[in-house]
Amino acid sequence: MTRTVQTQTQTQAQANIQQPQAAAPTIAVRKSCNPDGIGLSHYVLMDKKAAK
Amino acid sequence: MTAALPSRALAGPALIPVDIGHPVYAAVTDPDTAFWALVDKTRLAETVAGGPLLDAYREQAGAFGQELHALRFGLKPSGVYLNPTERCNLDCTYCYLPGKQRSGGQHMPAETLIASLGRLRDYFRSVMPEGRKPRAIFHGAEPLMNQAAVFAAINEFADDFAFGVQTNGTLLNDAAVDFLTSRNVSIGLSLDGPVAGITDATRRTWGGKSVHGKVLAAMDKLKGYGSWSVITTCTTENLPHLTSMVELFHAHEVPTCMLNTLRCTLPGARGVKPADGEMAKAFFAALDRSHALYRESGRKLVVANFANILIGILAPTARRLMCDISPCGGGRAFFALAADGSLYPCSEFIGLPRFNGGSLLSEGGVEAALASEAFKTVIGRDVDKFSPCGDCAIRHFCGSPCPAEAHEMNGGMEKIGAFCDFYKEQVNYALRLIADGKADDYLWDGWDEGTETLFDLSL
Incomplete structure (x- = not known):
């Protein structure tokens, strides 16, 4: 099992040398709204309508 | 003259690298605006040096800075925490309220509570947009020790406030549950263990009796309620036992829980304070378990205090909890009314007389309290202005809570809170989830309804 992993790692390393991997895509997100948070560590307000 | 300016001032905002412990991604942040991006670790140096990400960010940096400044300094209060009694039927090890008050304190008379809510309604009408209700949360000690006054107030002001109650659950009989749920009151309970032996270690009656079974019974009564x-x-x-807690909550169909670090404001709490590293290990194991349960069942158990860290990163203004921001929400997004009629920035300060901002029903009322030195001391706690937070890349994802424990445990408002390293680990964990595309699994469905996407970049 260990040997298989080593073999795969070596094969991957060789592939990396031959063909550089593409960079992982950059991730950057920012959303915005009117702030209305009033919760604190002792309480979180759940606004969801009662189900019963 | 120009040559003497720092290079950053010439170029505009810069990005600071942060190792988040991800195999592929590192984070970069501009802490001044709470901007972040996740970039391939192998491209980190060139990303920070310049290029399309930095160019796109610099176009928005001014607007992001204004938004964060408005969130930190421009809010008017929209909620109040009401303490209708000083008394509690439990003697929890870590309570932030003095034991003498909880064992033998006073109830607020019903007529005083009604008069107080009338005054508060008028105040909120003067500062909030028409059509938006302020929130009023009955809070502890144990508010249902003064149930008659609380229920009378909810009936009297049903059209004026969105009500909530945070209760230890021991007094939630069928009639109380029917009353609260029929009026859509948001209900918070407390439970510290998956079995009685664990809960009893920190939450017992004054006589030492277990309340674990009573809280489980209250949870059963609330199953199916939306709030x-x-x-x-x-x-x-x-x-x-946090992983077992998550399993218990999920089995009881709890929609939202919080796995909070205790507040170390009073000395009693510090004896059961976990170390940051141990807290992080247990907390993330519980989060992982909550995610596995969601994947197995399709039903979420949102861990709200962590969800709030995630939301604070993705949409700073959409935070629900106002502890993880600096200044915190105490005394500016909300304030607390003590049972003796005094106003405090937050319930956390009620045991600390120097933070008393004056009486609600006296001349000046809320406005005088907001302008008082007691409130200014809390509102003025700004992580930009003290070390080590001032140089921290994630300071506006964390806020270094809580000012009460910084003041009482660490010696002043310009000190860090009790769990600095744990907060860093939470932010890293949250950023790793975003990198792996899993963030929404940890958030309320529809959490971003009503938000606008200002920045969404894939390069």
Whole structure:
């Protein structure tokens, strides 16, 4: 099992040398709204309508 | 003259690298605006040096800075925490309220509570947009020790406030549950262990009796209700059992829980304070379990205090909890009314007389309290202005809570809170989830309804 992993790692390393991997895509997100948070560590307000 | 300016001032905002422990991604942040991006670690140096990400960010940096400044300094209060009694039927190890008040304190008379809510309604009408209700949360000690006054107030002001109650659950009989749920009151309970032996280590009656079974019974009564949650306060006593807590909550169909670090404001709490590293290990194991349960069942158990960290990163203004921002929400997004009629920035300060901002029903009322030195001391706590937070890349994802424990435990408002390293680990964990595309699994469905996407970049 260990040997298989080593073999795969070596094969991957060789592939990396031959063909550089593409960079992982950059991730950057920012959303915005009117702030209305009033919760604190002792309480979180759940606004969801009662189900019963 | 120009040559003497720092290079950053010439170029505009810069990005600071942060190792988040991800195999592929590192984060970069501009802490001044709470901007972040996740970039391939192998491209980190060139990303920070310049290029399309930095160019796109610099176009928006001014607007992001204004938005964060408005969130930190421009809010008017929209909520109040009401303490209708000083008394509690439990004697929890870590409570932030003095034991003498909880054992033998006073109830607020019903007529005083009604008069107080009338005054508060008028205040909120003067500062909030028409059509938006302020929130009023009955809070502890144990508010249902003064149930008649609380229920009378909810009936009297049903059209004026969105009400909530945070209760230990021991007095929630069928009639109380019917009353609260029929009026859509948001209900928070507290439970510290998956079995009585663990809960009893920190939450017992004054006579030492267990209340574990009563809280489970209250949870059963609330099953199916849309607006309830349960808080677990994490201590050395229950830390090894947080994963079991999550399993218990999920099995009881709890929609939202909090796995909070205890607040170390009063000395009693510090004896059961977990170390940051142990807290992080147990907390993330519980989060992982909550995610596995969601994947197995399709039903989420949102861990609200962590969800709030995630939301604070993705949409700073959409935070629900106002502890993880600096200044915190105490005394500016909300304030607290004590049972003796005094106003405090937050319930956390009610045991600390120097933070009393004056009486609600006296001349000046809320406005005088907001302008008082007691409130200014809390509102003025700004992580930009003290070390080590001022140089921290994630300071506006964390806020260094809580000012009460910074003041009482660490010696001043310009000190860090009690769990600095744990907060860093939470932010890293949150950024790793975003990198792996899993963030929404940990958030309320529809959490971003009503938000606008200002920045969304894939390069």
